[in-house]
Structures are given as C-alpha cells and as structure tokens.
Amino acid sequence: MRSQKNKSFDYIFLGSSRVENTIVSNLIEEKTGKRTINLALQGSNLSDLHFIQKLIKTYKIKFKKIFIQLDGSFYTPNDFSVIVNYESAPFINENNEISSFFKLSNKQQFWQCKNIPFYRYIYFSSKLGFREFLASLFSVEKHQFSKDKGYVPLKNSFKKTKLDFEKPLNKNCYLDSIFNFNKNNKINCVFFTSPYRINSKIESNKLNQLVSKFPKSYNFSTNLQNDNYYQDNYHLNHTGALIFTSILIEKLKL
Numbered sequence: 469m470r471s472q473k474n475k476s477f478d479y480i481f482l483g484s485s486r487v488e489n490t491i492v493s494n495l496i497e498e499k500t501g502k503r504t505i506n507l508a509l510q511g512s513n514l515s516d517l518h519f520i521q522k523l524i525k526t527y528k529i530k531f532k533k534i535f536i537q538l539d540g541s542f543y544t545p546n547d548f549s550v551i552v553n554y555e556s557a558p559f560i561n562e563n564n565e566i567s568s569f570f571k572l573s574n575k576q577q578f579w580q581c582k583n584i585p586f587y588r589y590i591y592f593s594s595k596l597g598f599r600e601f602l603a604s605l606f607s608v609e610k611h612q613f614s615k616d617k618g619y620v621p622l623k624n625s626f627k628k629t630k631l632d633f634e635k636p637l638n639k640n641c642y643l644d645s646i647f648n649f650n651k652n653n654k655i656n657c658v659f660f661t662s663p664y665r666i667n668s669k670i671e672s673n674k675l676n677q678l679v680s681k682f683p684k685s686y687n688f689s690t691n692l693q694n695d696n697y698y699q700d701n702y703h704l705n706h707t708g709a710l711i712f713t714s715i716l717i718e719k720l721k722l
Contacts, residue, residue: 469507469523476530478502482517483537485510486662489703492713493617500722506618511549514642519569521649526565533656538685548573621706622699629700631664633674659685663692663712665701
C-alpha cells in the first residue's frame, strides 16, 4: 500500500483473501476503462479493514468508490489478524496510524517492537523476516503486486472443505467504525459478499443468517455453485475469479 501513495483510482477493493484471490483488477480495467486496485489482505478482519481505511487516507490515495467485502470475518469479536500485524510491523515507526494500530493489537509487545531493533522480526518469527528479506533483495512481491494490481490468483484444483460460520454477533464496534468513517469522510462505499461453495442446507441456512444482517449489501454468496470454479469452499480459483469479476462488473454497473 505504501507504494500507492498519492495515486488516484476509480475503484478500490478491500477485504480478506476472499477478495485478494477473487477480484481481478486488470479485468475490470480492461472491460470498464476504470483504474482499479485490489488492496485486500489475507486473513484481515473488520478491525484490520478499518485500519486500512485510515492508511488510505494517510497515504493520500484518492478514489471515487470503495468496495468492502462482508463475510464470516465480521462476526469475529474485535479481533486482529496476525498476518496484517506482521505485514505492518516493519513500518511501526513510519506514521501514527501504524503505530496506533500496533499498540492496540499488540499491547504487551508494543514497546519492545517499537523501540528494540529487530525485536519485531523475532517476535513474528522467521516468516516475517524471510518475506521482507526477499522483497528487499528482489522486489518479488512489489513486482507481482504492481503487475496484477493486488489480485493473487489461485490455480490449484478443488479440495472440499467444511464451511465454518460462527454464530452472528449483534454488534461489532469496528463495523460501526467503518460506517462512521465512510460517513464522516463522505466516502462512496459498496458492501458485498463473495461466493462460497456451499455443501449443505445447514451451511446455506447459516450463510443466509449472516448476509441477512446487511440487506443493503450485494450478496453473491451463492453464485457459481460448481467445483470447477473453486480451490476450496471459501476461495474461487483463477477461472472462477475471472467469471465472478465479470458478474460483478455487470451487477454493480462498474
């Protein structure tokens, strides 16, 4: 996201891996002529999405419309993604938004991560250090992000998994924060739910409970009920992502 400072887009997409592996930015640009970027992050929850919203403002990334995925993650009570934490850890001293987010999500380790050299790398294990090391040497991730504009394709064959939807919460403070942030900053925001590969009537009923909480959002959860379009029951493969992105373009009139 830091590489997008001061840039302008027509459309920005936010969410978890179910956006990162689903919304094909280049296809939207090709079909609509609208400049698009996928800023979704694997494993992100509502708390993380609100943090990303604030980072977009901090980095002065301009846009005309933002699309936010709503799914099972918005029933996780005020939780933070470990992945988003270790992705932001190297930049803890860059600005107040990252520092404040890290303090909120890592209260016990905040001082050490902020003030002791290399502590944050050790704390988040070798995975963080290895990823950052490769990126700094070869710019592999930055190049791929730039090429595909944030979209990460999945190309494995379907592996059936059980859909696990948690019991709906009546309220999530970070969802309220997202709504208020949109309102206060006059943001044109559209909420939607990406497709799932549904196994049973029980899963279907639980999913209906989930999406019924947001009648004004666009519900695509039951689209593409074919194993050939999925890598697992949560994620579309590249073929499915291309088809779904085309559906999204038509239904949302992009």
